[in-house]
Amino acid sequence: MKKERVERKELIEENEALRVQEELNRMLEDARNNIQNSENVVLKYFKTVEKFPLLTREEEVELFKKVAQGDKEARAKIILSNLRFVVSIAKNYINTGIPIADLISEGNVGLMIAVDKFDYTRGLHFISYAVWWIKQAILKYISERSRLVRFPMNRTNELLKIEKFMREYESKYGETPSVETISRELNIKEKDVQILLNRRSKNYVSFDDTIYDDNEATYDEFLNIEDQTVENPEKTIMKNAITEEVRKIVESLPEKEREIIKYRYGFYGKPLSLKEIG
Structure with a gap:
């Protein structure tokens, strides 16, 4: 037990954050590529x-x-401290049939985008900003996977290989690989690459497009939907952070508009209709 506490402390040391982030990325990639051992790897990731x-x-x-000054270790530390939120959000989409490792990996992409776009000078809580990007990344991936069902199996596998290569190439070189490079x-064949990319682009969902969603001992326990009578800590933090930011925005409005919104959305208790407010 003592050894475990020491390991936990070392995991969050700032000069180790980037290394740990890279190890976790490899862990998820292993889970995505090794289906037979996926559950064990994902469980280890959860516990980490x-x-x-x-x-x-x-x-x-x-x-x-x-x-803001280009410190990669600081960036990695922020990412590590928020990975649990990605897991919490990804669990909401396990009924799509997509492996949880895939959902988490794509959610992590959204988290990293949020870190790079976040403006800390505006006084917002980071997670209230990041939640949208995490969900968008996951939903984008679900959308892309859903249209792959219409592909012949061999074409689906080729497109998945291309998408994986493009992600790795863009991460390493900071630019999109050419058709020639992919080929x-x-x-x-270049012709086949182009056909697949064209098909992909027709179904592409941009991060700028809004997608609306209506809806610890074992691996299964981590995936089970939480008991609704018990408040999930991660969800509580996200809910409180978002509520705080909404209140800030409302308080910045002119008095008349502010009061209408407060009555309309139940800030004072029961939400009122516009007729009742009038």
């Missing part, structure tokens, strides 16, 4: 991200100041 403590508002601001590296 639970160890990272949440950041205080002050710690968050200080780290984002460093991120050469994956040994797929």
Whole structure:
């Protein structure tokens, strides 16, 4: 037990954050590629991200100041401290039939985008901003996977290989690989690469498009929907952060508009209709 506490402390050391983030990325990639051992790898991932403590508002601001100066370790530390939220959000979409490792991995992409776009000077709580990007990344992936069902199996596998290669290439070189590069590296005819990419683009969902969604001992326990009578800590934090930001926005409105919104949406108790407010 003592050894475990030491390991937890080392995991969040700032000069180790980038290394740990890379290890977790490899862990998820292993789970996505090795179906037979996926559950064990994902369970290990769950237990690892639970160890990272949440950041205080002050710690968050200080780290984002460093991120603004190009500090990659600070960026990694913010990401590590928020990975548990990605897991919490990803669990909501396990009924899509997509492996949880895929959902988490794509949610992490959204988290990283949020870190890079976040403006800490506006006084917002980071997670209230990041939730939207995490959900969008997951929903975008679900949307892309759903139209793959209409592909012949061999074409589906080729497109998945292309998309994986493109993600890795863009991450490494900061640019999209050419059709020629994809063809050469994956040994797929250029003509076929172009056809697949064209089909992909027709069904592409942009991060800027809004998608509306209506809807610890074992691996299964991590995936089970939480008991609705018990408040999930991650969801409570996200809910409170978002509520706080909404209140800030409402308070910045002119008095008349502010009062109408407060009565309309139940800030004073029961929501009222516009007729009742009038």
